[in-house]
Amino acid sequence: MAVDGGGSRFELIVGVHDLSEQPDARDDELKSWVPFSVAEPLLRTLLAMSRRTGARLRVTSDDAFRSDIELLAPWLARNGVAGIFFVPTSVLGRPGRLAAADLRALAGLGMKIGVHGVDHLDWTAISERQFLDDVGEGRAALEAILGRPVDIVAPPFGRFNIHILHRLFAMGFREVHTSRPGLALASAAIKPRNMLKPGNVSAVLAVGGRRGGWRDVARCRLRPLSTRLRTLAGVP
Template identity: 30%
Template sequence: MAAATESTPWIAMYHSVGDCSEDPYLVTVTPDRLDRQLSWLRRRGLQGVSVSALLAAPTREGLVGLTFDDGYTDFLDHALPVLTRHGFGATLFVLPGRLGGDNAWDPLGPRKPLLTADGIREAAGAGVEIGSHGLTHLDLTRADDITLKSEVVESRAALEELTGAPVSGFCYPYGTLDQRTVDTVRDAGYTYACAIDPGGITGPLALPRVHIGQHDTAVRLYLKYRLHRLRRRPVEGI
């Protein structure tokens, strides 16, 4: 494991890869933009990897975790070919309680289809790490104890049965977390969990990430990379 004094690992957060002409939540990048962003990483000598690979590396120098939330079907159509072309790995956080459904939690739309069980298995078969995003994309900090445990525990069990492989990573829907949700994730057996800005909570179950969007050109990526490294405390325990 990396030393506790090493800076916080840089983990990039993506969602949908496709047409971004209607994108009220700014969660979509076009395949061409993704290709340019990954090319920028390569030019800087950085390698995109899954979060598990990032945390397991003897040193995180030169590595960037690439994560894709929600499990949209466009991951297979558009993101995976770009990742494969660059030789990059990634982690895909999916919702086993919404297999073949859509992003009904986004009231403004547009509706985006989610991967089926076969689609998730296809991604896993291509070497993509599969992690849990909960069952149905609820704000877990507002869920009662029974619902919270169901979202965290049952989603892991469902994905392990679906893929036939261990699931070690969790991603908090909306990036929201508190000590109760972190404790539940830990008790469920996850070894790491991704947030956005976890505030005062730190450690491998509260990993901060940097949102990457359509407008993130080379200059913006460089600034996000530098600011992330400068403003974060080391993440102890990984």
């Protein structure tokens, strides 16, 4: 079973996508594809780093690829690492993707399932009504499959602004996972994720090898303000 506890002040949250040896990812999705034979040694290294630094490792996976249930979840369970799987519900049951029964199996392993909308839309580029529908319908579908509340969310493409943050927290989400790098503060609701993909491996390892300090606490505390400033500047 995966663990989802611990008293560490900091978390090292690592994000992945398709890990199949022959990719199920297509088109732009291939930019985030890392075969498991490459990813697994990196995850082992990051786990060892987290044990040295004291930052609890959590691994997330986006977009409901079959590798979540076939490769990643068994590794997480064997190693006692907490996992979160962010699912755009429109892909469920498609070739190369998870089915509803797989989500229940993941939950049975102690993994968490998170909202990623229905259609993997850029929430900063659609109307508020479309945004609310995409989040609400995706959440309702996951809750119907799992038979339990779902209160973790990751904006598709990692794109969000202060208005989206406020809406998500008003909807009762307790964690919002971004795609911005850094160590996460365990007590903070906005969670940076270090995305493991080609061209970004050294940056992820650099974060993984760092011990959290006051600068990391300050970054975490100031994230709502920095998000507000980015929104005012028109940067999602």
